[in-house]
Amino acid sequence: MLTHTVKQIVKFSEVDSLRVVWHGNYVRYFEDGREAFGKAYGLGYLDIYEHGLAVPLIDLHVNFKRVLEYGDEAVIETTFVDSPAAKLIFDYTIRSARHGHVVCTGRSTQVFMEPVSKELHITMPPFMEAWKKKWNISD
Amino acid sequence: MLTHTVKQIVKFSEVDSLRVVWHGNYVRYFEDGREAFGKAYGLGYLDIYEHGLAVPLIDLHVNFKRVLEYGDEAVIETTFVDSPAAKLIFDYTIRSARHGHVVCTGRSTQVFMEPVSKELHITMPPFMEAWKKKWNISD
Amino acid sequence: MLTHTVKQIVKFSEVDSLRVVWHGNYVRYFEDGREAFGKAYGLGYLDIYEHGLAVPLIDLHVNFKRVLEYGDEAVIETTFVDSPAAKLIFDYTIRSARHGHVVCTGRSTQVFMEPVSKELHITMPPFMEAWKKKWNISD
Amino acid sequence: MLTHTVKQIVKFSEVDSLRVVWHGNYVRYFEDGREAFGKAYGLGYLDIYEHGLAVPLIDLHVNFKRVLEYGDEAVIETTFVDSPAAKLIFDYTIRSARHGHVVCTGRSTQVFMEPVSKELHITMPPFMEAWKKKWNISD
Numbered sequence: 001m002l003t004h005t006v007k008q009i010v011k012f013s014e015v016d017s018l019r020v021v022w023h024g025n026y027v028r029y030f031e032d033g034r035e036a037f038g039k040a041y042g043l044g045y046l047d048i049y050e051h052g053l054a055v056p057l058i059d060l061h062v063n064f065k066r067v068l069e070y071g072d073e074a075v076i077e078t079t080f081v082d083s084p085a086a087k088l089i090f091d092y093t094i095r096s097a098r099h100g101h102v103v104c105t106g107r108s109t110q111v112f113m114e115p116v117s118k119e120l121h122i123t124m125p126p127f128m129e130a131w132k133k134k135w136n137i138s139d
Numbered sequence: 140m141l142t143h144t145v146k147q148i149v150k151f152s153e154v155d156s157l158r159v160v161w162h163g164n165y166v167r168y169f170e171d172g173r174e175a176f177g178k179a180y181g182l183g184y185l186d187i188y189e190h191g192l193a194v195p196l197i198d199l200h201v202n203f204k205r206v207l208e209y210g211d212e213a214v215i216e217t218t219f220v221d222s223p224a225a226k227l228i229f230d231y232t233i234r235s236a237r238h239g240h241v242v243c244t245g246r247s248t249q250v251f252m253e254p255v256s257k258e259l260h261i262t263m264p265p266f267m268e269a270w271k272k273k274w275n276i277s278d
Numbered sequence: 279m280l281t282h283t284v285k286q287i288v289k290f291s292e293v294d295s296l297r298v299v300w301h302g303n304y305v306r307y308f309e310d311g312r313e314a315f316g317k318a319y320g321l322g323y324l325d326i327y328e329h330g331l332a333v334p335l336i337d338l339h340v341n342f343k344r345v346l347e348y349g350d351e352a353v354i355e356t357t358f359v360d361s362p363a364a365k366l367i368f369d370y371t372i373r374s375a376r377h378g379h380v381v382c383t384g385r386s387t388q389v390f391m392e393p394v395s396k397e398l399h400i401t402m403p404p405f406m407e408a409w410k411k412k413w414n415i416s417d
Numbered sequence: 418m419l420t421h422t423v424k425q426i427v428k429f430s431e432v433d434s435l436r437v438v439w440h441g442n443y444v445r446y447f448e449d450g451r452e453a454f455g456k457a458y459g460l461g462y463l464d465i466y467e468h469g470l471a472v473p474l475i476d477l478h479v480n481f482k483r484v485l486e487y488g489d490e491a492v493i494e495t496t497f498v499d500s501p502a503a504k505l506i507f508d509y510t511i512r513s514a515r516h517g518h519v520v521c522t523g524r525s526t527q528v529f530m531e532p533v534s535k536e537l538h539i540t541m542p543p544f545m546e547a548w549k550k551k552w553n554i555s556d
Binding site (some may be wrong): 023024026027031054056057058059060061062063064067081111115 | 157162163165167170193194195197198199201202203204206210254257
């Protein structure tokens with residue numbers, strides 16, 4: 001199971017008038033986690049772009065469990081979810097660095113798209129097959 | 140079925156390097172739609188706050204169907220989803236003003252919380268019962 | 279003097295933990311005002327882009343005078359500042375819709391750039407000369 | 418001269434359709450730099466808040482020199498600017514980690530405010546005098 005964890009300071013501008021991280025900012029944290037994963041394992045936006053593809057989200061689910069406050073840090077854990085479909089799926093768990101407990105979980109699903117024609121790939125692109133082989137992931 | 144529609148110009152700062160609205164900004168559009176609904180039907184954050192309650196999100200689901208470009212407008216339709224539970228549920232449909240097609244759908248679930256003690260209400264608060272009666276909504 | 283005014287509801291996500299609009303969001307309001315001006319007078323990003331140019335900011339000044347709260351609206355007044363230089367200058371005044379007083383003022387300066395070569399225009403582009411003639415602006 | 422430098426990965430959501438960091442996000446980088454300085458020298462929002470004060474911005478100036486792209490990092494240098502007035506002034510220089518050149522400079526001015534009464538301090542608060550003595554800063 002490929003997973004990667006990154007820490008992120010909660011910014012003042014991310015906190016709302018209830019003095020907790022505004023819910024929409026977790027979507028940003030997910031992308032931060034996904035890109036940190038991508039950097040660690042060679043599957044970032046720019047890596048994928050070099051293979052001529054973009055990976056737009058088609059689905060996003062967020063489950064809010066507790067609040068995160070200014071002064072704390074978000075510990076974002078991103079896990080690759082293997083799937084035989086031509087999709088890129090990640091699971092997220094965000095914890096409070098200060099308290100250790102889970103603040104938020106979620107899942108995002110992306111597809112492989114030609115950036116110009118906007119055409120979607122219906123089978124796993126070859127570079128993804130190679131990437132999965134490299135990291136010993138088999139369906 | 141209570142529903143409300145509001146139009147929103149796509150901002151330059153909301154568009155990403157693929158020249159479409161960045162996926163996280165739909166969460167903002169949902170809140171815009173929810174607050175416009177709240178203004179129309181007396182169920183906004185400030186209305187609820189007057190009853191001594193905050194309504195944090197516990198769950199959010201977004202389904203991305205098509206892209207929205209700069210120069211276009213988001214037509215955000217927000218629908219109240221009745222539930223016997225002590226929850227506030229809304230469905231969203233965002234359309235492109237220019238093309239008419241659906242760009243994104245979603246659902247948010249909120250709970251009723253005492254802002255200071257952070258205690259959650261496990262039964263529907265009285266003001267919500269009154270609100271539902273006022274708008275002829277019965278479970 | 280060309281000026282344009284647009285109203286904008288303060289969003290919950292724009293308000294910080296002091297319960298006022300976070301200062302960085304005024305930069306967004308300025309761009310909203312500038313684009314609303316552009317729509318009214320044919321000088322929006324997309325209009326300029328049709329002439330093969332982008333107009334990146336080179337300078338921004340913001341003067342914060344009072345706070346703007348959730349529940350209020352920002353009344354954004356954008357004024358074209360004529361200049362013989364190859365620059366696009368706008369002045370902004372943001373008022374509280376509720377109280378009428380000035381909340382924030384500012385000025386932005388943009389230059390004309392070829393988007394691909396990134397080369398800057400050192401003289402006013404012809405379409406701007408034509409635009410100024412159309413609106414009876416002469417240096 | 419007290420100065421502090423912090424590195425920040427450029428986020429995908431911070432980049433606009435011209436594929437460079439959207440100008441308004443530099444205001445966020447300035448606050449990131451200011452808060453990193455505050456953490457290093459004991460002058461963060463929460464430190465100041467412990468002395469019963471908030472420090473709202475009254476003035477902000479940004480000078481944009483070059484662009485910052487996705488895949489790069491912002492190197493944010495924040496410098497305390499001493500002043501006999503009851504103000505908190507910081508200068509910022511943002512560099513591209515990849516190219517080394519300066520991308521953006523700026524200055525912010527904050528005042529000391531009682532968060533409840535919204536009253537401003539017209540003389541330097543005692544804790545600031547103590548802070549300046551601690552770090553050997555004298556006007």
